Amino acid sequence: MASRLASRMSKSPLSRTEFVALLSLTTSLTALSIDAILPALQAIGQAFTVANANDTQFIVTLFILGMVFGEILFGPLSDAIGRKRAILAGLLIYCIGTLVAMAAFSFEQVIIGRIIQGIGVSGPKIASRALIRDLYEGRAMARIMSFIFMVFILVPMLAPALGQGVMLVAGWRAIFILFLVLAAVVALWLGLRQPETLTPERRIRLSPSTLFSNAVLIVRHAKVMAYTLSAGLIFGALLLYVSTAQAIFIDLYDAGDRFPLYFAMLASGVGVASFSNGQLVMRYGMHRLTVIALGGLIFFAGALLVVASQTEGIPSFPVFMGLFFLMFFNFGLLFGNLNAMAMESLGRVAGLGASVIASVSSLLAVALSVSVGRFYDQTVIPLAVGFILAGALSLVLVLAANRSSAGEV
Secondary structure: OHHHHHHHHHHOOOOHHHHHHHHHHHHHHHHHHHHOOHHHHHHHHHHOOOOOHHHHHHHHHHHHHHHHHHHHHHHHHHHHHOHHHHHHHHHHHHHHHHHHHHOOOOHHHHHHHHHHHHHHHHHHHHHHHHHHHHHOOHHHHHHHHHHHHHHHOHHHHHHHHHHHHHHHHHOOOHHHHHHHHHHHHHHHHHHHHOOOOOOHHHOOOOOHHHHHHHHHHHHOOHHHHHHHHHHHHHHHHHHHHHHHHHHHHHHHOOOHHHHHHHHHHHHHHHHHHHHHHHHHHHHHOHHHHHHHHHHHHHHHHHHHHHHHHOOOOOOOHHHHHHHHHHHHHHHHHHHHHHHHHHHHOOOOOHHHHHHHHHHHHHHHHHHHHHHHHOOOOOOOHHHHHHHHHHHHHHHHHHHHHHHOOOOOO
């Protein structure tokens, strides 16, 4: 197996740098679709006279809900037809959803377009993970995923500013043109440069009975599901922040046009951590770094809650930015490691496994974000509580997973 993978990689025209750049851009479509639209939430709500301002959060959360359905589809599809075809099929669906949202004549149509976008973006998201798993495993996979995430984090750093600039020049609908352009670039680059990593003899025919039996094996795998639930809780905490970020910066701190700058400053904490993780994971291992990061997240979220409780729910801006930067640093240590540990036990069913992991974690993330987000009361207290809850439950799951003796599926 190792020799076959080495052979495929040696024939690839991509250097490791180009591979990381391509996969970063491919997976960044998800982040761009979420973060570039943030400055437009208020404008979209006003355009369609949305009565409850909190309902604009659905533009973000229901995009993620669409991903849940897409993630169920594209894993088995990538196991059956190959990683490249699955990615390209997802990009096509994503573009259809983008056109639906761009031409919307009602808020409901925007939501429908966003759900379709979410379904489509799952193709690049899921098949890319399986493609990486085809070529790497263990700490090497965690290292590659950390480097990809480090480049990928530049998107949420720049996306709000990019979205705001486009909106100021051409209106909020033009942001969806930006999505179409990026999808076309990804499709062209991937189609011309990236070889298929799943050879025909390793493909798994789309069969309901086979899918069901393999899915049962994955769901019953204690270690995989523990890491999956943990990743979902952490993703939910981040999604809770993203869906309320514009309101927090503008309503609580009067950020105005500076919102993209402050958003980027916090996102840089994830980028710094992801770069650090790429080096540290080879020395200390995924489990130890994950436990440390979860402990840090709980500690700093607890500090935020204490400070907020003493300042009527609104800490000073420097305190808010400092604590959130530190929490985002811990987020950066968690994402690559949790996903790598969840995928580590999935060999021959990497595509289906990526689907199960992503769909379960996304569904849990949406549930956490929507349920806690509805309690947003123009203070940071709901965020602090949500972060503490997600971090504590994740820590319990990670410790339990490390004690599990389950082998590879």
